[in-house]
Amino acid sequence: MKRSTSATIHDVAQLAGVSPATVSKVMNHAPHVSDETRARVQAAAQKLNFRPNRIARSLKMSRTATLGLITDDLEGVFTMSMMRGVEDAASEQGFSVFLCNSYGDMARERAHLEVLLDKKVDGIILLSGYRVRQRGAPALPLGGLPVVYIYQYTHDMPVPCIIPDDFGGAVTGTRHLLLVGRRRIGVINGPAHYEAAQQRLAGVQHALQEAGVPFDHALVRMGKWYETSGYALAHELMALPNPPDALFCMSDSIASGALSALHELGIRVPEDVALIGFDNRNFAAHQRPPLTTIALPLVEMGRLAGNLLLTAISEGTESAELQRVPCPLIVRQSCGAELA
Amino acid sequence: MKRSTSATIHDVAQLAGVSPATVSKVMNHAPHVSDETRARVQAAAQKLNFRPNRIARSLKMSRTATLGLITDDLEGVFTMSMMRGVEDAASEQGFSVFLCNSYGDMARERAHLEVLLDKKVDGIILLSGYRVRQRGAPALPLGGLPVVYIYQYTHDMPVPCIIPDDFGGAVTGTRHLLLVGRRRIGVINGPAHYEAAQQRLAGVQHALQEAGVPFDHALVRMGKWYETSGYALAHELMALPNPPDALFCMSDSIASGALSALHELGIRVPEDVALIGFDNRNFAAHQRPPLTTIALPLVEMGRLAGNLLLTAISEGTESAELQRVPCPLIVRQSCGAELA
DNA sequence: TCAAAATCGGAAAACGATTTACATCAAGTC
DNA sequence: GACTTGATGTAAATCGTTTTCCGATTTTGA
Numbered sequence: 001m002k003r004s005t006s007a008t009i010h011d012v013a014q015l016a017g018v019s020p021a022t023v024s025k026v027m028n029h030a031p032h033v034s035d036e037t038r039a040r041v042q043a044a045a046q047k048l049n050f051r052p053n054r055i056a057r058s059l060k061m062s063r064t065a066t067l068g069l070i071t072d073d074l075e076g077v078f079t080m081s082m083m084r085g086v087e088d089a090a091s092e093q094g095f096s097v098f099l100c101n102s103y104g105d106m107a108r109e110r111a112h113l114e115v116l117l118d119k120k121v122d123g124i125i126l127l128s129g130y131r132v133r134q135r136g137a138p139a140l141p142l143g144g145l146p147v148v149y150i151y152q153y154t155h156d157m158p159v160p161c162i163i164p165d166d167f168g169g170a171v172t173g174t175r176h177l178l179l180v181g182r183r184r185i186g187v188i189n190g191p192a193h194y195e196a197a198q199q200r201l202a203g204v205q206h207a208l209q210e211a212g213v214p215f216d217h218a219l220v221r222m223g224k225w226y227e228t229s230g231y232a233l234a235h236e237l238m239a240l241p242n243p244p245d246a247l248f249c250m251s252d253s254i255a256s257g258a259l260s261a262l263h264e265l266g267i268r269v270p271e272d273v274a275l276i277g278f279d280n281r282n283f284a285a286h287q288r289p290p291l292t293t294i295a296l297p298l299v300e301m302g303r304l305a306g307n308l309l310l311t312a313i314s315e316g317t318e319s320a321e322l323q324r325v326p327c328p329l330i331v332r333q334s335c336g337a338e339l340a
Numbered sequence: 341m342k343r344s345t346s347a348t349i350h351d352v353a354q355l356a357g358v359s360p361a362t363v364s365k366v367m368n369h370a371p372h373v374s375d376e377t378r379a380r381v382q383a384a385a386q387k388l389n390f391r392p393n394r395i396a397r398s399l400k401m402s403r404t405a406t407l408g409l410i411t412d413d414l415e416g417v418f419t420m421s422m423m424r425g426v427e428d429a430a431s432e433q434g435f436s437v438f439l440c441n442s443y444g445d446m447a448r449e450r451a452h453l454e455v456l457l458d459k460k461v462d463g464i465i466l467l468s469g470y471r472v473r474q475r476g477a478p479a480l481p482l483g484g485l486p487v488v489y490i491y492q493y494t495h496d497m498p499v500p501c502i503i504p505d506d507f508g509g510a511v512t513g514t515r516h517l518l519l520v521g522r523r524r525i526g527v528i529n530g531p532a533h534y535e536a537a538q539q540r541l542a543g544v545q546h547a548l549q550e551a552g553v554p555f556d557h558a559l560v561r562m563g564k565w566y567e568t569s570g571y572a573l574a575h576e577l578m579a580l581p582n583p584p585d586a587l588f589c590m591s592d593s594i595a596s597g598a599l600s601a602l603h604e605l606g607i608r609v610p611e612d613v614a615l616i617g618f619d620n621r622n623f624a625a626h627q628r629p630p631l632t633t634i635a636l637p638l639v640e641m642g643r644l645a646g647n648l649l650l651t652a653i654s655e656g657t658e659s660a661e662l663q664r665v666p667c668p669l670i671v672r673q674s675c676g677a678e679l680a
Numbered sequence: 681t682c683a684a685a686a687t688c689g690g691a692a693a694a695c696g697a698t699t700t701a702c703a704t705c706a707a708g709t710c
Numbered sequence: 711g712a713c714t715t716g717a718t719g720t721a722a723a724t725c726g727t728t729t730t731c732c733g734a735t736t737t738t739g740a
Contacts, residue, residue, distance in 0.1 A: 008696055024698055032718060050449060054458040055399050056696035059725045076423045084414045087441050096455060099428050099439040118394045227626035286567035288600065297711045359690045364728055372688055396720055396726035401696045
C-alpha cells in the first residue's frame with residue numbers, strides 16, 4: 001500500500017493564499033491575524049487534513065514533548081501501575097513516553113540513555129521494579145536534563161525521588177489491628193536487607209509503642225516475599241506456646257500463604273487470628289476471606305513523578321527532594337472490622 | 341543547571357578541517373572517503389563528544405526508528421510480558437517504542453494515534469490486555485503505516501495478528517492428564533463468551549476424543565477467571581456423585597482457588613486429584629504443590645510482533661496472517677508427573 | 681600514452697516547521 | 711497634513727542532518 005505523503009504548512013499556505021508564516025500563527029493560536037484570514041487558513045487546513053509535522057517542529061523548537069522512561073524490571077509486579085501513572089500524567093499534557101527496559105544492566109541503561117539523549121527527550125524517569133532501594137547516578141551524565149527517580153532513591157545527585165511511605169503504611173496497619181482488639185501481633189516480613197522490610201517493621205514497633213502495647217520480638221519472622229515463605233512462617237508462629245492473635249504480612253503473597261496455613265490448622269480468620277497484608281495486589285480481594293491490606297500507592301507515585309518532571313521541564317527548576325507517598329488502608333474482611 | 345548544548349556536525353567538520361558532508365559520510369560509514377580523512381573526522385567527533393541529532397536526521401530521512409505501542413489495559417496481568425517482548429525486539433534493532441494507554445476508549449486511542457502519526461513513528465502495535473478477542477480497525481486511518489495486532493485479531497483489514505494457541509495448549513494439557521492416568525477430567529473455565537475459553541474447552545474435547553476417552557459434559561463449569569470462582573466451582577465438581585480425578589483449570593487463579601477447595605475437602609493433590617492450570621502466572625510455582633500449568637507465550641508473542649513489524653518497515657511488505665503461538669506445558673508437581 | 685572510470689571531497693539544496701525583522705496600511709492624534 | 715501607533719502579513723533565516731550533484735584528482739585498461 002502506498003504511503004500517502006501528507007500536506008505541509010506550505011500546501012495549506014498556498015491553498016489559503018497566504019504565507020507559511022501566517023499558517024504557523026494560526027495553528028499556534030498566535031495573535032496578529034485577522035479573523036477572516038484565520039478562518040480561511042483553518043478551512044484550508046481542514047480540507048487538506050493538515051497536521052503539523054512534530055519532527056520539524058521539534059528540530060526548530062528543541063523541545064520534543066517526549067519523556068524517556070527506563071525501568072530495570074518491566075515485568076515486575078509493581079512496574080505497570082507506576083507506569084500507568086506516569087503515562088497518565090504525560091498524556092494529559094500532550095507528552096509521549098519512550099519505554100525502555102534495562103534489565104538492571106548498566107550497559108543497557110547506558111545504551112538506552114544514549115538514544116534517549118540523541119532523540120532529545122525533554123526529561124527522564126528512572127523507575128525501579130524492585131522494592132524501594134538505593135541506587136547511584138544514571139549510567140550516563142545527563143547534561144542537565146531533568147530526571148526523577150521512582151521506587152528508589154539516590155543521594156549521589158540532587159534529584160527528586162518518589163517512594164511509598166512504608167513506615168507510615170505499617171503504622172496504619174498496626175493501628176487497625178489494635179483497633180479491632182488485637183494485642184499479640186505477629187509479623188511475617190520479607191528479607192531483612194530490603195529497606196521496605198526494615199521500614200515496615202519499624203512502623204509496627206512505632207505503632208505498638210505509641211499504644212503502649214509491648215512488642216514481642218519472638219513474634220517476628222524475616223523470610224521471602226512470596227507464598228511459600230508466608231505459609232511456612234505462619235506455621236512457625238502459630239506453633240509457638242503463646243501464638244499471636246494477629247498476623248501482619250508484609251506482602252499479599254505472604255498473606256496468601258499464611259492464609260493457607262491458617263486454614264490448614266483450622267484457625268478461623270478473622271475470628272481467631274486477624275490477618276493483614278501489604279501491597280493490595282489484585283488477588284487480595286479474591287482470597288477467603290477477602291484480604292484487608294495496605295495499598296502501595298503506585299499509580300499516584302507514577303502520576304506524581306510525571307507531574308514533577310513536567311513542571312521541571314516547563315519551569316526549568318528541579319526540587320531535589322525525597323517524597324514518601326502515603327499507603328492507604330484497604331479494609332476488607334480478614335481483620336473483622338466493619339466495612340464502611 | 342545549564343543545559344550544555346552539544347556539538348553539531350558542523351563543529352566536527354570545522355575541527356577536522358573538512359565539510360559537513362564528509363562528516364556525515366564518515367558517521368554513516370559511507371564509501372568514498374579516505375582512511376586518513378576518516379580517522380581525522382573520527383578523532384574530532386570523539387574529542388567533541390559528538391552524537392548526531394536524531395531529530396534532524398529523522399526530518400531528512402523521514403524514518404524515526406520509533407514504534408508506537410497502544411494498549412487498552414496497561415495494568416493487565418499479561419500486558420507487561422508482551423510489552424517486554426516488543427521492547428526487546430525493538431531495541432535489538434535500535435528502535436525505541438512509545439507507550440500509550442487507551443483504557444479501551446476509542447477517543448483516547450484516536451488521540452494517541454494522532455500524536456504517533458504526527459511524531460512520524462515507523463509502525464504501530466495494537467496490544468490488547470484482555471483475553472484474545474476480536475476488534476475492529478484502528479480508531480484512525482493509518483495511511484499505509486505498518487501495524488500489527490497482539491492478543492486480539494481483526495478481519496476488518498489485512499493485518500498480522502499474534503495470538504496464543506489456546507486450543508493447542510488445552511490439547512497439550514489434556515494429553516498430559518491422560519498420560520498420568522486420569523480419565524475423568526473436570527474443566528473449570530472462564531466466561532463462555534471469551535474466545536480463549538471456547539478454544540480451550542474445544543482443545544480438551546479434541547484430546548479426549550483423540551484418545552478415545554469419553555467426554556462428560558457434567559464435568560465442565562463455566563465461571564470467572566479468578567480465585568473465588570475456582571474455589572466455588574471446584575467444590576461443586578467434587579460434590580458430584582461421580583467426581584473427577586483431575587481438574588483442568590483454565591487460569592492459574594482458578595487453579596489456586598480450586599486448590600484451596602481441595603485442601604479444605606482433604607483431597608490430596610496430585611494423589612487423589614491432579615490439577616493443571618493455564619497461564620503460568622508467577623504465583624503458580626509457589627502453590628502447594630507447585631502448579632503444573634500451560635504457559636502463555638507472552639514474551640515470544642511480543643518479540644514476534646515486534647520482529648514482524650520491523651521487517652514490514654524495512655521491507656515494505658505486510659503479510660496479513662493470523663499467527664497462533666504454541667503454549668508449552670510447564671510441569672511441576674500438581675499432576676504427579678516426574679520432573680524431567 | 682591517452683581516454684575512461686573510479687575515488688575523494690565540497691557546495692548547496694532539501695526536510696517542514698518557527699521566528700525575527702520588516703513592509704504595508706489604516707486609524708488616531710495634535 | 712505630518713506623525714505616531716497598532717494591526718496584518720511576508721521574506722528569509724534557522725534548526726542539524728542527509729543527499730545530490732559536480733569538479734578535481736587518481737587509477738585503470740588497452
